[in-house]
Amino acid sequence: MTTPLAYLRNRASEADIAAHLRRCDEAFVPALGTRVDIDDYAQKLASRSVRFEAWHDELVGLLAVYCNDEARQLAFITSISVLPHWRRRGIASHLLHDCVRYLRQGGFAQVQLEVDARNAAAVAMYARHGFAAVGHRDASAADHGRDATHVDATTMVLTLEASVE
Numbered sequence: 001m002t003t004p005l006a007y008l009r010n011r012a013s014e015a016d017i018a019a020h021l022r023r024c025d026e027a028f029v030p031a032l033g034t035r036v037d038i039d040d041y042a043q044k045l046a047s048r049s050v051r052f053e054a055w056h057d058e059l060v061g062l063l064a065v066y067c068n069d070e071a072r073q074l075a076f077i078t079s080i081s082v083l084p085h086w087r088r089r090g091i092a093s094h095l096l097h098d099c100v101r102y103l104r105q106g107g108f109a110q111v112q113l114e115v116d117a118r119n120a121a122a123v124a125m126y127a128r129h130g131f132a133a134v135g136h137r138d139a140s141a142a143d144h145g146r147d148a149t150h151v152d153a154t155t156m157v158l159t160l161e162a163s164v165e
Helices: 014-027 038-048 091-105 120-128
Strands: 006-009 050-055 059-069 074-082 110-116 132-140 150-159
Touching: 006 091, 014 038, 014 059, 014 074, 038 059, 050 091, 059 091, 074 091, 091 110, 091 120, 110 120, 120 150
Parallel strands: 074 110
Antiparallel strands: 006 050, 050 059, 059 074, 110 150, 132 150
């Protein structure tokens, strides 16, 4: 019998997050390490985000959301990642569902995210969960002091009061 996944919140350490992100690096479009310093990003996620996690002896799935715009009741999902050999099992959807439920209970009106338009699977998953594309940003990571990596970002929004779980 297979041990089920444990879905937890804010258990991962900074080191767990960094190791997970490195293992998922190439699955990001473009690769995460071309856009951010993974250790710095892991530290930021550990200290400033609410994290929804899937565990199976290791961190296999991670969703990080910033809930720091309470005045506008706006949250921002900064990252969703699942280890390569755990994909296509509904883990990202489960994490997203848990996050949306948490935000609703916290009184948030909207949650936003940015996804690279070239990541068709991610765009489709967000659309299945009720997110709608509301904007587009064409930029280079060099604009933020990183190596010149092209980012073709689509902003997607889910209005929490009107969505169905």
